Amino acid sequence: MRKTTIEEVAALARVSIKTVSRVINDEPNVRDTTRLKVRDAIDRLGYRPDQSARRLAGARSYLVGLLYDNPSASYVIDVQSGVLDRCRAENYEILINPCDYKNHALCAEIENLVRHARLDGLILTPPLSDHQELVSMLRKQLIPFVMVAPPNQSDPARSVFTNDRDVCREMTRYLASLGHERIGYIIGHPDHGAVGARYRGYQEGLSGAGIRFRKGLIGQGYNSYISGEEAARQLLKRKVRPTAIFAGNDEMAAGAMKAAHEMGLTIPGDLSVAGFDDVPLASQIWPSLTTIRQPIRAMSEKAADILLNQIRGEPVNGLQMIPSVMVIRDSTGPIGG
Amino acid sequence: MRKTTIEEVAALARVSIKTVSRVINDEPNVRDTTRLKVRDAIDRLGYRPDQSARRLAGARSYLVGLLYDNPSASYVIDVQSGVLDRCRAENYEILINPCDYKNHALCAEIENLVRHARLDGLILTPPLSDHQELVSMLRKQLIPFVMVAPPNQSDPARSVFTNDRDVCREMTRYLASLGHERIGYIIGHPDHGAVGARYRGYQEGLSGAGIRFRKGLIGQGYNSYISGEEAARQLLKRKVRPTAIFAGNDEMAAGAMKAAHEMGLTIPGDLSVAGFDDVPLASQIWPSLTTIRQPIRAMSEKAADILLNQIRGEPVNGLQMIPSVMVIRDSTGPIGG
DNA sequence: CTGAAAGCGCTAACAA
C-alpha cells in the first residue's frame, strides 16, 4: 500500500496540485467550496503530506529543536512530552538535542545545527534559557526561539514563566505559620535562573512573617543531592540549628533529609524539610516531601505554542505565567514535633 | 551562508555528483584515489548531505523510531541518550514515540507511523518489547527492529539482554550470606518481560543457599512505588515476617522501605531491602538502597548498533548480553542489625 | 481565485 500523494488528492478533487497545496498550508485565495472539496478528498484518501518533500521544496522545515542540559530525567521527560504533544498536533517534528551548557563551542554548534537541520525554531530549557551568549546569538540571527523559565522578564514574548518567587514566599510563610523561626534555605545552582527568584521569595516570606533574615541559615547548593546534603550538614552543625530547611529543589531537599537522618534528627519532629519541583522522588522518599509542584508539562506546551505562533508569524501572546502550587506532605510539621 | 550541496563538492573534486553520492554512502566501485579526492572536497567545504533530499530520493529515510511506554523517566532518558548517540554518529535521526501499550490500536498506529514517516527501523523498549502482537506484526511486515530486554531469547538476533536471572540469584545469595533466611520477594508488573527472569533468579538464589522457597514471602507488585508499599505491608504483617525484602525494581523497594518505616522497623537493622535498576532514587533515599545496576545506556547503544546493521543488511551479531552488577549500599546488612 | 512549470538536493537505474 503506497502512500497517497498530492497528485492523487488533486485528481480526486479535480483541482491542480497547487490548490491542494494551498489548502494544506492554510493559504488564502481558495474559494470555500473548493477548500471543502479538497479537504474531503484529503480525508477520503487519508492523505498526509510528506515531510521530506515539503522540507526540501519549501522554506520551512516543520522541525523544531528541543535543547536541554538538565540532570533531572523527569524534568526533561515532562518538557519533552509536552512539546511533542503540541508539535505533533501541528504537524511539526522535534529534534531532541542534549547539550553541554558549559561547552565553549555551544553557540557555534547550535548555529550549525539550526542551519544544517534547517530548524524552524528552538525551545530552550534551563539552564540553556539562562545562556546569554546563546540567547543573543539567536536574537541576532533572527532564529525563532522560546525560553522555558528564563532568569528574567526581559523578553516576555519569548518566555514561559512560573511564579517561583510568589510560591516560595508562600512556602516560607507556611513554615513560619507552623511556628518555625529558624528557617534555613539552601540555594540552588547559580547558573539556573530560577534560583534567584526562589531565594528572593524565601527572603520576602521571612520578612512577611516578621522573621529576621540570618545569613548563617543560608547554605549554597548546586541542585544535586550531594550538595544539598553537604549544605544541610553545615547548617545543622550550628549551635542554634534551624528547625526547618527549605531547599531550592527536591534533590537538595532529599540530601538535607539524609544529613538530618545521619545526625539522628527526626523529620518532621526535629526538622521540617521542604523542596521545590515535585519530582517523583518527592513522593517516593520517607517521609514524603512537602514541596512545590512546578507545572513543567503545561509550561512546555505553552512554550511550543508560542514558538509555533512565532514561526508562523502569528501574533505572539503576552507574558505567559503558569503558577506552581504548594504540595504539603509529611516532611513538614509544627515546631517541636 | 548557504548550505553547500553535492554539486559544489562534485565541482571541487572534479567528478560527477553520482560519484560523490557513492562516496557519501560508502558504495563500492569507486577508485581509492577518487574516494580520497571526494572526501577531501567534502571536508574542505564542510559538506553534509541534506537529509530531506536523501529521504525523498532514496529508499532509506535515515530515520529510526524509538518506542517507549515506561513510567520511569530515568529509564527513558538513558535509553534515549544511548540511542541518540549511536544514531547521530551514523547520521541517522530518531523519532521519539511515546506509546500506550494497552491501546488496542497500537499495532495499526505503529504500522501507520512506519509507513508515513518512512521509518527505517524501530527500537522497542519494555514493555513494548513484550508486546507479542506488535512484534509479530513487525516481523510479518519485514520492518527492521530491535528489542531491549525482551521476555525471552527466541529472537536473539534482534535482542539486547541483561543477566537479570543471574544477578538476582547473586543478590539473593548475598542476602542469605548476611544471615537472612526469610527473604521476601516482590514481583514486578507481569507485563514486563524481565519480571519472570528476576523472580526465577531469586528462587534459584534461595535454593543455592539451601533456603526453602515459601509462597508466603512472595508479594505481587506492579513496578510502582505504591504497589511495593502495599505488597511489603502484607509481607511484614505476617506472624513470622521476612528479615529481608528483595523487590523487582527500585521504586517498589522504596515503597517497601516506606512500609517498614511506618511499621516502626529500622533499615537495615530490622529489615534489609534490595531493589533493581539503580535509578537515581536508589542513591537519593535514606538509607541508600542496595540494588542492581542495569546498564541501560550500554544496552540501548548496542540496540541501536544492531538495528543500524540490520537496516544496512550487514551481518547482525549474535546474542547480545550486557551484565548488570550489584551495588551494595546501606539498606542491607547482617540479620539482627 | 486557480494552474503550469521549474526546481529543492539527492538517489536509482541505466549507459558508457
Add this chain to the structure above:
DNA sequence: TTGTTAGCGCTTTCAG
C-alpha cells in the same frame, strides 16, 4: 570505474 538522466513529492514562482 564513472557519468547521465529521470524522478522523489512538494513549494515557489509567475501566468492566467
